[in-house]
Amino acid sequence: MTDDEILFGIALLVTLATGSQILANKLRVPALIILLPAGFAAGAVTDVIHPDRLAAQNFSALVSMAVAVILYDAGLGLNLRKLTGRTRWLVGRLLLLGVLLTFFATSAVAPAMFDMPLRVAAMLGVILVVSGPTVVGPLLDFVRPSDKVRRILIWEGTLTDPIGGILGALVFHAIASTHQVDIGRGYQLGQFALSLAVGLAGGAVGTALLWLTLRVMRLGETLGTLAQLATVVAVSALCDIVRDDTGLIAAIVVGLAVSNIPGFDMPARRPFFETMAQLIIGLLFVSISSSVTPASLVPVLLPALALIALLVLVVRPLVAFLSTTGSGLSTGERAFIGWMAPRGIVAAATASAFSAGLVDRGVAGASRILPVTFLVIVGTVLLYALTAAPVARRLGIAEPSGARILLVGGQPWVVDLGRALRGAGLDVLMWAGSDAERERIGDAGVELATGDLLATATNPGARLEGVTAVFLATDDDDFNALASVVMKDSVEGHVYRVGPPHGSHGVVAPYTGGEVLFGGALVRHVLAERYERGARFTVLPASAPLPAAHDTLFVVRADRSVEPVTDRQSAEPEEGDKVVVLGSADGAV
Numbered sequence: 001m002t003d004d005e006i007l008f009g010i011a012l013l014v015t016l017a018t019g020s021q022i023l024a025n026k027l028r029v030p031a032l033i034i035l036l037p038a039g040f041a042a043g044a045v046t047d048v049i050h051p052d053r054l055a056a057q058n059f060s061a062l063v064s065m066a067v068a069v070i071l072y073d074a075g076l077g078l079n080l081r082k083l084t085g086r087t088r089w090l091v092g093r094l095l096l097l098g099v100l101l102t103f104f105a106t107s108a109v110a111p112a113m114f115d116m117p118l119r120v121a122a123m124l125g126v127i128l129v130v131s132g133p134t135v136v137g138p139l140l141d142f143v144r145p146s147d148k149v150r151r152i153l154i155w156e157g158t159l160t161d162p163i164g165g166i167l168g169a170l171v172f173h174a175i176a177s178t179h180q181v182d183i184g185r186g187y188q189l190g191q192f193a194l195s196l197a198v199g200l201a202g203g204a205v206g207t208a209l210l211w212l213t214l215r216v217m218r219l220g221e222t223l224g225t226l227a228q229l230a231t232v233v234a235v236s237a238l239c240d241i242v243r244d245d246t247g248l249i250a251a252i253v254v255g256l257a258v259s260n261i262p263g264f265d266m267p268a269r270r271p272f273f274e275t276m277a278q279l280i281i282g283l284l285f286v287s288i289s290s291s292v293t294p295a296s297l298v299p300v301l302l303p304a305l306a307l308i309a310l311l312v313l314v315v316r317p318l319v320a321f322l323s324t325t326g327s328g329l330s331t332g333e334r335a336f337i338g339w340m341a342p343r344g345i346v347a348a349a350t351a352s353a354f355s356a357g358l359v360d361r362g363v364a365g366a367s368r369i370l371p372v373t374f375l376v377i378v379g380t381v382l383l384y385a386l387t388a389a390p391v392a393r394r395l396g397i398a399e400p401s402g403a404r405i406l407l408v409g410g411q412p413w414v415v416d417l418g419r420a421l422r423g424a425g426l427d428v429l430m431w432a433g434s435d436a437e438r439e440r441i442g443d444a445g446v447e448l449a450t451g452d453l454l455a456t457a458t459n460p461g462a463r464l465e466g467v468t469a470v471f472l473a474t475d476d477d478d479f480n481a482l483a484s485v486v487m488k489d490s491v492e493g494h495v496y497r498v499g500p501p502h503g504s505h506g507v508v509a510p511y512t513g514g515e516v517l518f519g520g521a522l523v524r525h526v527l528a529e530r531y532e533r534g535a536r537f538t539v540l541p542a543s544a545p546l547p548a549a550h551d552t553l554f555v556v557r558a559d560r561s562v563e564p565v566t567d568r569q570s571a572e573p574e575e576g577d578k579v580v581v582l583g584s585a586d587g588a589v
Contacts, residue, residue, distance in 0.1 A: 001053055009048035016042055016049075017282025030138045032344055032381050035285040036374065043290030051287045059287070060356045061240075066284045067165070067349040068236035068251035069229070073277045074161040074346070075255015083155055086327065087148075091155045093323040098156070098316075098341075099163060102129045105315050106307070113303035114372060116365030119175045123358065124369050126171045127351050128311070128343060128376060130164030131157040135344030139384060143392045144399045149333050153340055161346045168350045169248045170195065176244070176361055198246040202239035203253025206231050207261070210254065215263055225273045228258075244357065248350075281345055288352045289374065296371040304375035311376070312383060316341045332395035339391050342380045347373055403562045404429065406449065406491075408483070409473035410437020413531035417473070417553075417580075418446045420537035424556040424578045429467070432474075469562065471517065472497040477524060496564060499523035516567040518553055522582070535583045542573035549584035556580065 001009070020034040027034075042049055051059040083091060106125035111118055136157040140150050173195045213219050213227040232254060236247030258264045320338030327334070351373035358366035392398035403426050407418045410432030418441070422428045430441045431449040441448050470491055472480040477500035484497045499516040501523055518527070537553070546552065555563045555571035556578040563571040573579050 001048070005048050006054065009054045012042065012046075013049045013054070013283060013286055014279075016286045017279065020286070021278065021282050024138075028138065028142050029385055030135045030342070030344070030381055031282070032135060032285065032348075032377060033385060035282060036289045036348075036378055039286035039289030040292060040374075042286065043292070044294065049287065049290050051291050054287075060353065060360075063284065063288075063349065063353045063356070064240060064247060065233055065236060066280045067346070067353055068247050069232055069277060069280055070284075070345060070349060071161065071165045071248055072228075072232045072251040072255040073273065074158065074165075075252050076259050079259045081260065087151060087155065090152055090323065090327050090329075091159065094152070094156045094319065094337075095159055095163065097323050098160070098319045099129045099167070101315050101319050102311065103167075105310065109307065109310065110372075113307060114300055114365070114368050116368055117363075120358070120363060120365040120369065123168075123171055123175060123354060123366075124372060126164065126167045127347055127354065127369065127373055129167065130160045130346045130350070131341055131344060135342045135381060136340065139340070139342065139388050143388045145336060145392050145397050146333065146399065148329070149336055149397060152337065164346055165248050165252055165350060168354060169199070169246065172354045172357065173244075175358060175363065195243055195246050196249065198239055198243045199249025200253060202235045202246065202250030203257065206235035206250060206254035207257040209235070210258055211261075211263070225276075228273060229276065248353075284349055284352075285345070288348055288370070291352075292371055292374045296367070297375065300368055300372050301375065304372050305379065307372070308376055308379040308383070311341070312380065330397070332397045336392055336395050336397055340384060340388065342384045343373070343377045344381070348377055403427065403468045403493075403560060405562065406431065406467045406470045407473065408432070408470065408480075409475070410434065410440055411473075411475055411528065412440070413528055414473045415440050415444045415446065416531065417537050419444050420539055420580050421554065421556075421562075422446060424539045424554070424562075424580055425560050426556060426562055467491045468493040469564075470495040471564070473517075473524070475524070475528075477501075480524075496566065498527065499567070501525050518551070518565055519567050522551060522553075527582070530582065538581050538583055540579050540581060542575060542577040542579055546579075546581065547583070550581045552579050552581050554580040 016038050017035070020038045021031045024031040024034045039049075047053055055062055103122075103125040106128050107118065107121045110116060110121035110124050114121075114124075116124070136153055140153060145153075209231045210228060213231070214224050219227055232251050235254065236251050239247040239250045317338040319341075320334060324334040324337060329337075351370050355366050355369035355373075358369070389398065405421060405426055405428050407414065407421070407428060407430045410430075415430070418428050418430050428446055429449050430446050432438050432441060438448060468491070470484075470487055470493075472483050472495065474480055477498075480497040481500070484495045488495045494515060496515050496517045498518070499520060499522075538550075539556075540546070542555070552571065552573075553565055555565075555573045557563065557574075558576040563569075565571050
């Protein structure tokens, strides 16, 4: 390739990887639905992004490094201390039965379906056991099933990534070193043990290096993230040099160690590292899908559709039925779990890495692993994306769409505001510190958060699942200001606070940024004083004229999303919307 072709190929690759993910975000669909067809179409039109031309013989090594980073990031999400109670038992059964039944079912039918040896079918079977939160998460965000079902499926998808990666690496070594899957002989067991030992040793070294850089040297966010990236790449590469593909095991071990050793205290969000991992995922999938040609898909298309039907209609429902028996879940919840097992990022990445290695070793039938995996990923993601929402509604487990607000504060005017927001059709959750305030919230009939919610939310490693916005309205302005800074990484949406009195001399509040509710005129003490003088919060249709001396505080859209009036933006109501207003001091509407 010429220099111009290389530059154009890189530019097109990055543009497709980024643009596809932006489009998927706007359409609220898993990124794979856009990434894979985009790469496939680009690969059919031009060969400048084809990995064999753009990276030549280096592509396999680059894929291995990329998969190591992805698996490390997956391992960081596996804080096993958070998997407790009945959820731990249920997720454990789903993982055990899911891995075993999927592996054996695929291995049993693949030789006849795709004309491949049993050992290659075993490789395909272990690749297809993985799902992944990057696919399941967006689907569940769109469907909005019950919190219990969402928690189970997210944990299952997150845990299958590293489990599938480890099993894939072990099966690959069994095939590559012995050309069989039988590990009953001492030699083959020794090969497994050696690969596992190299991976574990690399994981231990990587964990020690990160302890040195993150805990002893106490590097900041930017340098700490760079240290993580460098450690994962270096340890994974060194392990692969010592023994092929053991770097994936090392990367998973490091991620699990960092997530579960208390001293690390990793934050829930790691913006730089997450951005890097997201870019790698996009580049990897566009590259992989561009290498899948129409000619390679045609011979396996019909058998792949039959395999998808087997996995979706037989294997997954059977796994869910056996795993959830006696779990206390409703029939609808059990059925929905049986209808959610899309394949995703790790399946495609490991298929690319392992199939390339087996093809290089001359293993017959290995070239079919990638196109079959490609079709299974596209088929399962499309099927579940199109059917998950209507299935959830039919089963009666879908929660109403719209905003879920966490309102923090327990003063009378705050409780009345929570009641008004709930009256506008929003899902409102309130938290307060004192017993009297919590009793006031309970008496108002507003859902009361658990006492430790704020302690959880301000923990750097915490996430408030399902909360789309936080409104901080306590009578302590410094608390509101500090909490708005600390909690911004714990929720998906924005964190707002009521403004402090003008000219106040608080420790933090007058000097802290962030979005302030209701603009500069309606600060906290003004709101409280107007409420004491008789002003009340009222919900009005957008078509109704705003009465005199009333102030618009929120606009609730027809889709039950909410836009607050802040010091930075106004909210303009449209036909079909509702507005939450604060009345005049005499209480007139």
